Amino acid sequence: MKSSMGRVERDSIGEVMLPHHALWGVQTQRALENFPITGIPISHYPELVVALAQVKRACAQTNADLGVLARDKAEAITAACDAIIAGDHHAAFCVDVMQGGAGTSTNMNANEVIANLALQAMGHDHGAYRHLHPNDDVNRSQSTNDVYPTAIRLATLSYAETLLSSLSTLVEAFRAKGEAFAHVQKVGRTQLQDAVPMTLGQEFHGFATTLAEDIDRLRDLGRLLTEVNLGGTAIGTRINTPDGYAAAVVDALSKVTGRDLTPASDLIEASSDLGGFVMYSSALKRVVIKLSKICNDLRLLSSGPRAGLGEITLPPAQAGSSIMPGKVNPVIPEVVNQICFQAIGNDLTVTMAAEAGQLQLNAMEPVIFYKVMETMTTLTGGMDVLTTRCVQGITANEARCAELLEGSLVLATLLAPVVGYDAAARLSKTALTDGITLREACSKVGLDAGALGLA
Known part of the structure; x- marks a missing residue:
């Protein structure tokens, strides 16, 4: 129903006024009002928006193939999903990333946006759901409880490629410094005390090696996220799905995403278990613990410039003090340290949230996704900055290394x-x-x- 102020939509709770041209509907609007939590909409993570559209596209195709969704509706839904996958309409995915309801608000945001885009293409007004409905058509053979877990796995895997690229680049930067500094003799230390001779090249090569180990580890653990519970619907019983749907929809999603996805062997178990995220988050924690230790070492090795170790010089990034002229601080390693501290806290959040599920569902999936993505995005940014604004510009203070070695x-x-x-x-x-x-x-x-x- 329209009015001069907008359009009115109804749900089981009552009526809600929406802007005429809003692509979202009543359930999204209620989520906007209920969850003004972080100020971060799900569109902040485009990988999630794309993943939701990929899931909905695969579901529409499978429903049409199995004869439970009219072909014209499936084609309209598919076209809407393709536009979203291409990067259009992401601003309409506006619910807060932190929400109650196990991701229902996110799923309904996707259902309503896709429905209204399809209605528009079919020549109908937004909200004219008698022609194509967010629940009956876009969400057919689905539940939030299989759509949302599948989408957050796809989104995590998608962003992981960016993170691994940044990690690989950082490893190569440390490795290059290891080669450049191979001739520089210096003091090796244990427990902050002089220990045995080594080269600065060996020290930097060690940094590269310890981080390189985790590239394969993250790739291996990422495979845990390729097992999905799509097709299980509410709690894994496949309720409200046609025969053959579960296997067919995962196959369709594999084709849409280009990923080798596997249906969970036990859909009941998969509907409540978040062990894959626990393992992946733990692997991220392993990376940041190593990275923070390396940044501590860079700060120690560059300390001074005259009253510290001073064995290396970090490229100056900015003036270090508002009162001490000429002071330059190791601000890049410092910010990476802080990113690592945040990631360690995020891993604890993931751990507690994974434990907090009851019976056939874990309602805490939104915070798990949010914290895993926060870790990955900030870590990626931190590694990029560390590579380009610090490691690549590090120089060896050879005379100082020789002086300390001689006097040790x-x-x-x-x-x-x-x-x-x-x-x-x-x-x-x-x-x-x-x-x-x-x-x-x-x-x-x-x-x-x-x-x-x-x-």
């Missing part, structure tokens, strides 16, 4: 096999007590430093 006692370890552990320890203590080098300590006790390999 780390070469005592090399003496132990020659003169024995106790004698090497006495030499080290003598050098430390007298404030001299290990080479000078050898001369003091009558040992030939050159013959011992300290020349």
Whole structure:
């Protein structure tokens, strides 16, 4: 029903006034009013919007093929989905990413937008649902409980490709520095104490290696998200679906997405289990723990510039102080540290939300998706910045590395096999007590430093 103020739509609760040209409907409008939580609409994650349209397209095609949806309606729904997949109308996906209802508001936002786009193409007004209905047609043979879990898996897999590309680029940047610094001798340290000699190249190559391990790990765990419960509808019993629908719709979705998707072997279990997200989030946490440790190391190695270690110089990004002239801070590693702290907290949220499901459904899926995507997007941005504005511009302070190595006692370890552990320890203590080098300590006790390999 239309009025001068807009159009009126009804649901089981009552009437709602909508703008005439709004692509969404009554259930979306109620969600906008009920969940003004983060200010982040689901369109903030275009991968989710595209995934929803891919699911709806596959469902419409399968319903038409099985004879439970008129072909003209299926074609109109498919055309609407294709436009959304191409990037159109994303602003109409406006419900908050945080919501109660296990994703029902997100699913209905998609159903209503697709229905109104299809109605428009069929020559009908928005809201004229007697011609094509959001629930009866767009959502036919579906439930939020299989659509939403499937869509958030697809969205996560889609963005994962961007994250892995950024991670790979960062690994290569560290690897390149490892090669460039291979000749730079320096002090290796354990527990912040001088330990044994090493090269700066070995240190940076270690950074590359530890991060590279997780590229394959993330890819492997991503395969857990290719198992979907689409076709199970409400709780996995396949209620309100035609014979053969579950297998056919997953096959159709595989073709739409270009992904090798697998129907869950137990749709009841798959409707409530979020173990795949727990594992994937945990793998992301593993990455950020390593990355934060590396950023800590970069800050330590560049500390100074004159009263710290000062073995490397980070490219200056901005003035570091409003009061101390000339001070330059390691702001890029610092921001990446903070991104990593946030990701670790997000993993705890995912863990608690996955545990919080009851019986045949976990209603906490929205926060799981939100926090996994928040981690992936901020981590990707952080890795890109770390690569381009920090790692690629790092230079070695070779003179400082040589100075610290010469003045350290780390070469005592090399003496132990020659003169024995106790004698090497006495030499080290003598050098430390007298404030001299290990080479000078050898001369003091009558040992030939050159013959011992300290020349």
